[in-house]
Amino acid sequence: MGRKRTKSGKIRLAEVAELAGVSPITASRFFRNPEALSVAKRTRVESAAKELGYVPNLAARALASHRTEVIGVLIPSLTNNVFSDVLRGIYDASESSRYSIQLSNTRYSILQEEKLLRLFLAQKPAGLIVTGIDQTVESRAMLEAADCPIVQIMEMGPNPVDMMIGFSHYDAARAAIAHLFAQGHRRIGFVGARMDPRVQRRLDGYVSAMKDAGLFEQRLVVTTGTPTSVTLGGALFTDLLAREPGMDAVFCANDDLALGVLFECRRREIAIPEQIAIVGFNDLEFMASAVPTLTSVRTNRYEMGNTAATMLIEAIDGRRPEHPVLDLGFKVVERQSSSARRPDSRPAASGAGAANKMVALPSGHD
Amino acid sequence: MGRKRTKSGKIRLAEVAELAGVSPITASRFFRNPEALSVAKRTRVESAAKELGYVPNLAARALASHRTEVIGVLIPSLTNNVFSDVLRGIYDASESSRYSIQLSNTRYSILQEEKLLRLFLAQKPAGLIVTGIDQTVESRAMLEAADCPIVQIMEMGPNPVDMMIGFSHYDAARAAIAHLFAQGHRRIGFVGARMDPRVQRRLDGYVSAMKDAGLFEQRLVVTTGTPTSVTLGGALFTDLLAREPGMDAVFCANDDLALGVLFECRRREIAIPEQIAIVGFNDLEFMASAVPTLTSVRTNRYEMGNTAATMLIEAIDGRRPEHPVLDLGFKVVERQSSSARRPDSRPAASGAGAANKMVALPSGHD
DNA sequence: AGGAACGTTGACAGCGCTACCAGCACGGAC
DNA sequence: GTCCGTGCTGGTAGCGCTGTCAACGTTCCT
The missing domain is CATH 3.40.50.2300 (Response regulator)
Known part of the structure; x- marks a missing residue:
């Protein structure tokens, strides 16, 4: 069983930049917005990263940028077949993106939901998917104050926090x-x-x-x-x-x-x-x-999860979906x-x- | 630019330490190993943290400590009832701990599993739960080289990577x-x-x-x-x-x-x-x-997930379980x-x- | 009484990355 | 020819936290 090998051997952005003959910040830009680089440097950084097998350190990125690439998902049950279909849709949609899913189980308790929501929000998620429209007053306030896109799923209601997808x-x-x-x-x-x-x-x-x-x-x-x-x-x-x-x-x-x-x-x-x-x-x-x-x-459960995650990711990336409130019937x-x-x-x-x-x-x- | 107030007035560990009249590092210790503090400081830090509503920044913690509090879980299906029971067990066990679950779906593909495993390992998870014993040679090597505890679930096999829980x-x-x-x-x-x-x-x-x-x-x-x-x-x-x-x-x-x-x-x-x-x-x-x-x-699916997560958490915390290989029958x-x-x-x-x-x-x- | 052993505390120095802004070259407008 | 915008690049300065290790006070032993 492996033991204590630490930072040694780990490829950092600086190493990639050095090999590519650019500054670290330029290399950094390559991973976030390649368009901003000249074609020459872009290819140099790209091949340097591949050669060294560079994997970005997400913790450092999150710390420096005050942003994470985590999508929080709050569902009331892990056993219910209904939610496993929804979840499958969510995971499928997230797979082709750079976002990862953080799942929490509220066990049908809106108090538990409030607690989990607070926990999520503290980590500055990129986006949030919450089940239903019956949050506590406190939860509702937190959701409205959150500075990330939010999708409510599973049903329709009169006052969407942000986006909404479901049926009546x-x-x-x-x-x-x-x-x-x-x-x-x-x-x-x-x-x-x-x-x-x-x-x-x-x-x-x-x-x-x-x-x-x-x-x-x-x-x-x-x-x-x-x-x-x-x-x-x-x-x-x-x-x-x-x-x-x-x-x-x-x-x-x-x-x-x-x-x-x-x-x-x-x-x-x-x-x-x-x-x-x-x-x-x-x-x-x-x-x-x-x-x-x-x-x-x-009911269109897989589609609901899939569309919710897709909409959310689009919104995170600044492309607000055409129909932010969707009735799947x-x-x-x-x-x-x-x-x-x-x-x-x-x-x-x-x-x-x-x-x-x-x-x-x-x-x-x- | 100088010392700008953190946006949204986020409470940092330093603020807690100041209010408690201790050094930041002591406050830090309070959250990781309260036993190491004198009772007096412990209570001071505790009340200061509560008063300010301090929430630790996990990204900073991960960056500084080269460690995360994420348990990676690799399962082959999200729809299968069998895994929803296992998952429920895992989530239940993780809830009372400080670890969070990162779930990935291999879709019954060991190649996909290998890819996901590489992704997980790059983030230095605190522990890993993987399904079954049929990994690729490459995956197997990565698991053996990983410097975190690992539990294989769902079945028994001759050469456990680390811990194992399942049945024949x-x-x-x-x-x-x-x-x-x-x-x-x-x-x-x-x-x-x-x-x-x-x-x-x-x-x-x-x-x-x-x-x-x-x-x-x-x-x-x-x-x-x-x-x-x-x-x-x-x-x-x-x-x-x-x-x-x-x-x-x-x-x-x-x-x-x-x-x-x-x-x-x-x-x-x-x-x-x-x-x-x-x-x-x-x-x-x-x-x-x-x-x-x-x-x-x-088959004891819930128990399998629950025990696997419990064993894993104990191992992470340095208390190796008495029976690292468990046949649930x-x-x-x-x-x-x-x-x-x-x-x-x-x-x-x-x-x-x-x-x-x-x-x-x-x-x-x- | 002196010193070792222990428990507790704090200073320092980053972790790896990105925000911010300055600097540079180039080309078009005047 | 000068000015200035544009596009690209790099330097500086942290983000918030913890590892390390030294320094301190106390207790217990001889």
């Missing part, structure tokens, strides 16, 4: 309920877990759609603060069924819960969608593969679990997705 | 097959996707177990390099079934594939486990909730999908996990 969870839920109405369902239950602000807004959308139709009843709603899981979906559905045996559809706040409901129905020999229709949220990959295939609301993907038609009990083996029908709905701003 | 994928696969043998199954298929080194070793374990029993046949194995998914599980199973209609069990290299097989069986009205038994790998949460509940090999969790008993078709609603039977197997080193 409220509208998405309303669209899901509208779809169920269109299929003739009336007694529609709601199942939700870990009621974070976005799940809450889905519930709000559900409630408003049901009220509009004069069909809302409190007992149709079952929620819990517990983290979501497939098993929990089954348990909550069991509760719901006990309260409201006449229910003819369930809207689940996410796909894990929907899968849990599916399995619970199977256990109870409840026919889907004949007796009960199911609609999930997010459209994770397995929804198209389940038996019966499960209707869900598709959603799609209600209709599948067997909420189809009025009796689902074919023997579809082609690989045809799980064959019955998909897209219902695209741009999410409007309220 | 080979043994785990053999245990899964042994379980199926014990249930009377003989024609056991293998379904695998994205054949990374660890999946490959599961396949090796399967092959050896089958050969030991004189039951191996190449046509029982279906694999692909494509990324894994539930849908893919169904498709691969379809292939397998076409080749080997007499198959009586399937061992899936991961749980997503197993779920896909479950759905495909449902589509084809194949009874589980009467006609075909299913065993998955990883024991994700939904396995206990499916209908029928699905047997899987439980695995458990074959037997459920309905591979139970010789006819599964109860109406278990208690919430009793999905009631039929679980643990078969603990420590994974030995070959």
